[in-house]
Amino acid sequence: MSGAPDDAVQRIFGPNLLHNNNLLYNVKFISACFSGAVAGVLGLENTLGFALFALSTLFTTSILHFVNFRGRSKSYVQGGIVEVLNPGQENVFSFILVWTLFYGIVHVYD
Template identity: 40%
Template sequence: MDPSAAPLSRSQFSPAASALHPPSAIHNTGVIGSVATLTACFSGAIAGILGLTNLSGFALYLLTSALTGLTVAAVKCNFDVGKYSPQAHSDSGPQGAVRVASWKGWVELMGLGQENLLGFLLFWIGGYALVHVYD
């Protein structure tokens, strides 16, 4: 950084605040969200077609979400999820320093949000009804 440069205002991005490039982080978050949504929908359809009920269906959802998160972490992040995940970074450290909570990055990679769970339920119920109820 140039010491003679004017200090950054609050509305400007400080490179010292985070190692993430904002446009790349936005794009990657969208791609990860799409992968997580598709994984939830496909696993819901599989659970419905197989006729899984109760906890076995939710176990399939958690298993597929965890496998998807592990695959993305291995292929794209080299298992250093905190380095690449925007949710893992928080600027609440001393003097604006960035603290990384890696577990938040894993939750983001696995896509364990409400929207994915509802997509899973939709496809699970629909697949089950089409295959097993309307024989």
């Protein structure tokens, strides 16, 4: 029976999946921190800052999907493009932390 769902699950090599998930988490974290720093330095407030976060998440997802995963994210990450697009709660909090930090550092006397 080729093409059965059990066959696809059996072909997943655990250490590779764990490594890919760790790298994906690191890229998402760094992207969230950089976008938070940019939002803080630019002095963005409220929805503009979160719009920048959404745009950076979409940009990071598209680069990962088309460049790193060659358009086949399902082959590299369990969950496919949905897992790559999900920023994760901890990355949202990291974005907000870095955003407020840089906003406070740069715009303290405005």
